[in-house]
Amino acid sequence: MRAARIRLGLLISGLAGCIVASVTAAAATPVPGLPAPPRQAAVAAGDLPEVYRENRDYLVRAADAARRMGDGDRARALDELASPDRDFLEVSADGDGRAVEVLGDLAHAQRVALLVPGTDTTVDTFDHLGSRHGSVAGGSRALYAEMRALAPHTRVAVIGWYGYRAPRTKSRDTLTQDRAEEGGRLLRRQVRRLRGINPAASVALMCHSYGSVVCADAVRATSGPAQSTLTGLAVFGSPGMGVGSAAELGASVPVWAGRGSGDWISHVPHAQYGLFGERVGFGPDPASAGFGARLLPTGDSRHGDYLRPGSLSLRGLALIGLDRGRQVSRG
Numbered sequence: 001m002r003a004a005r006i007r008l009g010l011l012i013s014g015l016a017g018c019i020v021a022s023v024t025a026a027a028a029t030p031v032p033g034l035p036a037p038p039r040q041a042a043v044a045a046g047d048l049p050e051v052y053r054e055n056r057d058y059l060v061r062a063a064d065a066a067r068r069m070g071d072g073d074r075a076r077a078l079d080e081l082a083s084p085d086r087d088f089l090e091v092s093a094d095g096d097g098r099a100v101e102v103l104g105d106l107a108h109a110q111r112v113a114l115l116v117p118g119t120d121t122t123v124d125t126f127d128h129l130g131s132r133h134g135s136v137a138g139g140s141r142a143l144y145a146e147m148r149a150l151a152p153h154t155r156v157a158v159i160g161w162y163g164y165r166a167p168r169t170k171s172r173d174t175l176t177q178d179r180a181e182e183g184g185r186l187l188r189r190q191v192r193r194l195r196g197i198n199p200a201a202s203v204a205l206m207c208h209s210y211g212s213v214v215c216a217d218a219v220r221a222t223s224g225p226a227q228s229t230l231t232g233l234a235v236f237g238s239p240g241m242g243v244g245s246a247a248e249l250g251a252s253v254p255v256w257a258g259r260g261s262g263d264w265i266s267h268v269p270h271a272q273y274g275l276f277g278e279r280v281g282f283g284p285d286p287a288s289a290g291f292g293a294r295l296l297p298t299g300d301s302r303h304g305d306y307l308r309p310g311s312l313s314l315r316g317l318a319l320i321g322l323d324r325g326r327q328v329s330r331g
Contacts, residue, residue, distance in 0.1 A: 133307045139160070215235065233251055236257070
């Protein structure tokens with residue numbers, strides 16, 4: 001009982017502080033005035049080269065507009081994304097932005113891993129967030145390289161999916177499921193789009209930190225052909241998934257969970273309460289024995305290190321992406 005009261009106190013004080021901090025975070029978003037991003041509805045495999053070209057052209061124009069507005073940081077970030085050797089399914093420079101990057105031949109891939117990031121991800125931090133491999137771009141590249149190394153004769157692709165409005169660490173949204181529900185809807189749409197592009201490919205969801213809450217929402221509401229596309233769900237550095245157990249997800253695929261011994265997320269209260277008329281917190285730790293997920297070996301990984309080259313967690317995630325989860329426990 002005493003531990004529960006302590007957890008509740010931490011959540012209340014955290015929420016109060018985050019409500020104040022969220023005002024500052026919102027005020028820090030860039031000034032509007034950028035060109036409108038390309039609008040793509042249904043995309044077939046043959047459309048991909050044109051989609052990539054349109055998004056690259058948009059990024060160049062958006063970078064120029066950011067420079068004219070005096071936003072040098074945003075301009076530099078967009079310049080990096082606009083590199084000719086990069087391919088994006090979706091981009092936006094409005095507000096915190098949006099970026100969905102593709103590594104590999106998505107149209108012909110047999111296995112696709114879709115990486116869903118967590119808090120503090122923006123179009124500005126897509127390439128640079130904490131350590132080199134802690135960003136969406138860096139983590140995606142490490143995962144792609146590991147999958148190719150483990151299965152050189154398998155056609156693989158990795159998608160770095162910053163396709164939702166990720167919350168800021170110091171905001172109320174990081175303690176509630178509002179952004180996750182919105183993100184879950186968008187993630188379900190992305191999985192359906194992938195099925196339209198390449199119906200033969202399997203898709204594994206790789207969900208980091210708050211991204212695990214997004215993935216949980218997406219999987220709970222996914223059924224039919226979209227769920228049959230999925231072959232695995234892996235969460236790491238998770239604050240919880242908004243459910244009491246893996247069984248509550250209703251997933252027809254294996255659920256994996258891991259938390260490194262060096263991850264600060266272990267100090268976050270893994271609990272959920274009704275507070276101020278909404279749910280606060282995300283429930284039990286998915287990596288705990290009672291949750292019912294399969295164990296993802298993570299070693300001493302810190303919060304931003306799960307996709308570090310050479311790490312246990314990277315190897316395990318790559319195996320899950322290859323639909324070879326039975327080999328994960330071998331370390």
